[in-house]
Amino acid sequence: MSSGRFWAWSAHRKLAPFRRLHVLALAGLLASLSGTPAPAADSTAPQHDAAMTRRVDELLAAAGQSGGSTPGPPAADADFVRGVDVDLTAVVPPVAVTEEFLRSEQPDKRTALVDRLLESPAHATHLADVWRDLMLPRMVDPQQTAGIVGVQNWLRRQFVDNRRYDRIVADLLVATGGDESGPALFYTTVGVKPEELGTRTARIFLGIRLDCAQCHDHPFDRWTQEDFWGYAAFFARLQQRNDNAATMRLVDVSSGEVYLPETTTVVAMRYPGGETLDGPVRGTRRQQLAIWMVSRGNPYLGPAAVNLVWSQLFGRGLVEPIDDFGGHNTPSHPEVLDELSRWFVDAGYDLRRLHRVLANTRAYQLSSRHTGDDDPPPELFARMAIKTMTAEQLYDSLSTVGLRPAGEIDNRLADPQRQAFLIKMLTQTRTVTDFELGVPQALTLLNGTDLNALADAAQSKLLAALDAPFLDESQRVRTAFLATLTRPPNDHERSEFVEYLRAQPPAARQAALGDVVWALVNSAEFMLNH
Amino acid sequence: MMRRSKRTARISRRTLLRASGLGLVGTSLSGWLPRLAAQEAHDPKRKRQCILLWMNGGPSQLDTFDPKPDHENGGQFKPIATSVPGLQFSEHLPKLAAQAEHMAVIRSLNTKEGDHGRGTYLMRTGHVPGGAVEYPTVGALVSKELDDQNSDLPAFVSISPYQAFNPAAYGPGFLGPRFAPATVGASQSPVAADGDNYAELKLDDLALPSGVSEDQADRRMRLWNTLEQGFLASRPSQSALAHELVFRRAARLMRSRAAAAFDLEQEPDSVREAYGRGRFGQGCLLARRLIERGVAFVEVSLGAFEPNSVGWDTHQNNFTAVRQLSEQLDAGWSQLMVELNQRGLLESTTILWMGEFGRTPRINEMGGRDHYPNAWSCVLAGGGIQGGAAYGSTTADGMAVADGRTTAPDLLATLCAALGIDPEHENISDIGRPIKIAEGTPVRAVLS
Numbered sequence: 001m002s003s004g005r006f007w008a009w010s011a012h013r014k015l016a017p018f019r020r021l022h023v024l025a026l027a028g029l030l031a032s033l034s035g036t037p038a039p040a041a042d043s044t045a046p047q048h049d050a051a052m053t054r055r056v057d058e059l060l061a062a063a064g065q066s067g068g069s070t071p072g073p074p075a076a077d078a079d080f081v082r083g084v085d086v087d088l089t090a091v092v093p094p095v096a097v098t099e100e101f102l103r104s105e106q107p108d109k110r111t112a113l114v115d116r117l118l119e120s121p122a123h124a125t126h127l128a129d130v131w132r133d134l135m136l137p138r139m140v141d142p143q144q145t146a147g148i149v150g151v152q153n154w155l156r157r158q159f160v161d162n163r164r165y166d167r168i169v170a171d172l173l174v175a176t177g178g179d180e181s182g183p184a185l186f187y188t189t190v191g192v193k194p195e196e197l198g199t200r201t202a203r204i205f206l207g208i209r210l211d212c213a214q215c216h217d218h219p220f221d222r223w224t225q226e227d228f229w230g231y232a233a234f235f236a237r238l239q240q241r242n243d244n245a246a247t248m249r250l251v252d253v254s255s256g257e258v259y260l261p262e263t264t265t266v267v268a269m270r271y272p273g274g275e276t277l278d279g280p281v282r283g284t285r286r287q288q289l290a291i292w293m294v295s296r297g298n299p300y301l302g303p304a305a306v307n308l309v310w311s312q313l314f315g316r317g318l319v320e321p322i323d324d325f326g327g328h329n330t331p332s333h334p335e336v337l338d339e340l341s342r343w344f345v346d347a348g349y350d351l352r353r354l355h356r357v358l359a360n361t362r363a364y365q366l367s368s369r370h371t372g373d374d375d376p377p378p379e380l381f382a383r384m385a386i387k388t389m390t391a392e393q394l395y396d397s398l399s400t401v402g403l404r405p406a407g408e409i410d411n412r413l414a415d416p417q418r419q420a421f422l423i424k425m426l427t428q429t430r431t432v433t434d435f436e437l438g439v440p441q442a443l444t445l446l447n448g449t450d451l452n453a454l455a456d457a458a459q460s461k462l463l464a465a466l467d468a469p470f471l472d473e474s475q476r477v478r479t480a481f482l483a484t485l486t487r488p489p490n491d492h493e494r495s496e497f498v499e500y501l502r503a504q505p506p507a508a509r510q511a512a513l514g515d516v517v518w519a520l521v522n523s524a525e526f527m528l529n530h
Numbered sequence: 531m532m533r534r535s536k537r538t539a540r541i542s543r544r545t546l547l548r549a550s551g552l553g554l555v556g557t558s559l560s561g562w563l564p565r566l567a568a569q570e571a572h573d574p575k576r577k578r579q580c581i582l583l584w585m586n587g588g589p590s591q592l593d594t595f596d597p598k599p600d601h602e603n604g605g606q607f608k609p610i611a612t613s614v615p616g617l618q619f620s621e622h623l624p625k626l627a628a629q630a631e632h633m634a635v636i637r638s639l640n641t642k643e644g645d646h647g648r649g650t651y652l653m654r655t656g657h658v659p660g661g662a663v664e665y666p667t668v669g670a671l672v673s674k675e676l677d678d679q680n681s682d683l684p685a686f687v688s689i690s691p692y693q694a695f696n697p698a699a700y701g702p703g704f705l706g707p708r709f710a711p712a713t714v715g716a717s718q719s720p721v722a723a724d725g726d727n728y729a730e731l732k733l734d735d736l737a738l739p740s741g742v743s744e745d746q747a748d749r750r751m752r753l754w755n756t757l758e759q760g761f762l763a764s765r766p767s768q769s770a771l772a773h774e775l776v777f778r779r780a781a782r783l784m785r786s787r788a789a790a791a792f793d794l795e796q797e798p799d800s801v802r803e804a805y806g807r808g809r810f811g812q813g814c815l816l817a818r819r820l821i822e823r824g825v826a827f828v829e830v831s832l833g834a835f836e837p838n839s840v841g842w843d844t845h846q847n848n849f850t851a852v853r854q855l856s857e858q859l860d861a862g863w864s865q866l867m868v869e870l871n872q873r874g875l876l877e878s879t880t881i882l883w884m885g886e887f888g889r890t891p892r893i894n895e896m897g898g899r900d901h902y903p904n905a906w907s908c909v910l911a912g913g914g915i916q917g918g919a920a921y922g923s924t925t926a927d928g929m930a931v932a933d934g935r936t937t938a939p940d941l942l943a944t945l946c947a948a949l950g951i952d953p954e955h956e957n958i959s960d961i962g963r964p965i966k967i968a969e970g971t972p973v974r975a976v977l978s
Binding site for chain 1: 647660661662664684693697698701706707708709710711712713733734735736737738739741742746749750751753754756757758760761762764765766767768769770772773774776777779780781783784961962963
């Protein structure tokens with residue numbers, strides 16, 4: 001049951017067909033870029049989305065059969081509500097939401113939950129977190145908080161309005177505002193260097209590693225040095241300005257070139273896999289790139305976005321690593337990627353609908369439980385992946401569970417307690433199926449202030465709630481489990497934990513409840529999304 | 531990223547296998563055995579351990595290891611002779627001067643980054659900040675190569691780090707949190723002086739939270755164990771197994787004999803006194819205890835926690851501050867070398883002394899010296915180092931490198947070579963690009 005079969009079977013397929021370059025009129029496009037409305041409400045969208053959901057499942061099932069794999073059992077309701085909440089809003093669900101969901105007997109309650117989460121402000125915040133994380137270095141520089149907040153708020157506004165993804169990217173590519181007024185920090189964290197901006201935008205928005213050809217032609221892929229520098233050339237006429245020491249901004253200037261390394265050869269602008277722009281162009285170089293980015297001539301934008309969202313939900317991309325598309329790295333399910341990408345583009349690059357299609361699939365709603373000795377390769381998606389929460393998801397989930405903020409903090413990104421936690425816990429690889437923390441971080445989780453504050457009666461909102469006099473010990477244990485693990489305890493756990501509470505003298509009851517909460521939030525089950 | 535993830539998966543499996551083979555996963559607490567120094571010190575192929583003495587704020591080279599008594603830039607300190615004829619240090623470093631035969635001064639650093647945050651990043655990673663790659667700090671790079679993972683103790687311990695200039699310069703970068711330091715007294719901001727008592731140094735978060743008794747902690751772990759086993763029974767994924775292993779290791783370290791390494795009260799008063807009572811002196815003593823127990827990389831910072839200033843950042847009253855700092859430096863570092871030598875460990879331990887940059891030769895109106903990355907000094911000492919010499923030189927006024935120009939990558943490559951690590955060994959970065967441990971060329975003249 002190796003994955004080799006898939007790879008051999010699909011080796012000759014093209015990832016996505018190149019379409020004829022469709023050149024839009026410059027003036028018209030730029031006008032549309034400035035004020036793109038949200039996708040028009042389409043009353044047939046839900047049916048289309050449901051059909052696409054079924055299509056994805058069909059394709060996965062067909063591939064699974066030819067790969068000799070049968071999907072595992074579906075996730076229980078409790079597992080589903082937790083998984084989808086963390087995946088779509090980055091925090092564990094509140095007890096009330098879980099209770100209501102578990103009680104509901106509506107046949108479409110999962111679909112309804114997905115819709116409700118996708119409409120929630122928390123979902124837009126989560127998407128902003130995801131793209132900010134891709135766009136900025138992970139280490140928090142305390143001096144750049146304003147800029148980080150600027151990137152976050154800019155992104156979040158786009159996602160709140162559910163703007164077309166292609167337009168968001170285009171706007172980012174021509175952005176000028178910095179600090180709190182825009183996303184320019186994306187450019188300035190890499191010193192506005194064309195080669196760094198080329199590298200990053202190609203990886204994030206196109207899913208390709210053009211930079212592997214920065215110094216030499218790429219050994220496996222088709223990219224050449226001219227491809228890399230031709231793409232970097234779109235960022236060659238950009239400068240950072242700090243006027244009157246006020247807000248930082250970006251300015252497109254009229255000169256500036258990139259050169260082949262160690263030569264004086266100027267490299268002309270070239271779209272990846274597309275035409276070279278030799279002559280003078282209208283507008284700025286970045287506008288030129290933005291136009292191509294959203295055009296049908298760009299075969300990468302849709303598949304890269306589909307793959308990114310897929311990897312967020314499924315723990316790995318259809319193409320993995322997600323930023324390494326190319327002939328040398330065949331997708332695990334080429335038809336799924338291809339059909340989803342077409343659908344996404346035709347649906348107006350609507351990220352919300354893309355999330356809805358995927359979150360409603362049978363594949364997404366599989367259990368992560370291991371059954372028997374069967375250990376299917378992760379790229380078959382025959383079982384839900386177990387994903388390690390990011391440091392941000394972990395901290396924000398602790399907050400949801402009942403961590404009190406140190407003071408009135410307008411923006412969680414500027415919360416020093418949160419920043420300190422993130423600096424200690426930040427992981428570097430984006431492989432969410434690994435648990436990367438080491439002993440020093442475990443010591444901080446076991447003994448440090450954050451998790452222990454949740455277990456301390458004076459500081460924990462959860463403990464305050466559990467102290468309600470109308471709850472008996474069994475109900476307290478149940479509520480603590482629901483608040484943290486999003487499930488009631490099983491019989492074995494209930495009897496052990498209830499007995500534990502009863503065994504403590506009344507004076508120590510609060511502390512004993514704290515012990516229960518401490519054990520829950522330090523467990524693998526809490527820190528992993530499953 | 532694919533390559534990286536496969537590697538990580540392979541490593542974690544290997545770690546798990548090794549750990550279970552050593553009984554680390556079971557109930558046995560005997561995973562750690564103290565090493566016999568003599569046994570290991572004589573293996574010629576053995577890699578060395580490393581101590582970084584980090585001088586926060588940027589120490590003045592003219593008032594420490596590159597005195598200029600014949601020029602007005604030289605300032606008010608007198609040079610003194612050392613144990614090596616012709617080599618002179620500042621008069622405020624007499625104990626170090628007595629051990630100059632173990633020390634090689636590089637007087638010709640030329641690094642170009644004159645901002646605290648940028649200079650700190652450059653010197654500690656070998657790279658200028660601002661690129662797409664998040665480079666690991668030198669301690670993470672070195673301890674990754676040197677650690678044999680057989681110890682309960684962390685491979686990389688950072689004592690009194692002052693991370694505020696540039697947190698990324700203290701982190702494991704693309705190597706990931708497994709290679710992050712265990713910190714002792716980390717703080718984001720300067721605190722008051724230590725007073726008359728010995729500075730208290732504790733491994734951060736090693737002790738139980740206040741108000742939690744050992745008995746209660748045991749009960750907590752039993753509840754935790756029920757949950758952990760329940761989850762592992764239905765979902766024995768790599769990530770869940772790694773979670774269990776890492777948390778058990780942490781819990782065991784809290785109770786293990788190994789943790790006694792951090793208990794400086796086990797040392798007689800005479801020893802504690804000889805190192806100096808402050809954070810730096812006691813940090814050097816802790817470094818010696820950790821090196822004895824096989825920790826691969828220990829860094830001790832000086833200058834982060836001085837009252838009313840950020841240590842060596844002596845824009846005003848340079849001479850008062852440097853004199854005071856030199857006393858701490860002289861006592862702690864010299865005693866560290868004496869005691870390592872007594873134990874046969876100096877030969878197997880390489881020491882690097884440096885800050886983020888040097889200071890201006892010209893003395894400003896406030897009796898201070900400002901930031902100066904053009905021509906400054908660092909010191910290598912101990913194992914792998916040809917001691918008793920100065921490498922490179924600066925001009926008579928101290929304003930420029932006269933010969934032997936050395937860059938930050940060169941320095942890190944030299945450190946690697948002294949430690950027995952190939953500086954050209956490559957790690958895979960977070961963006962999939964292979965990156966050498968150090969890009970520079972080792973300064974052969976200071977290597978033994």
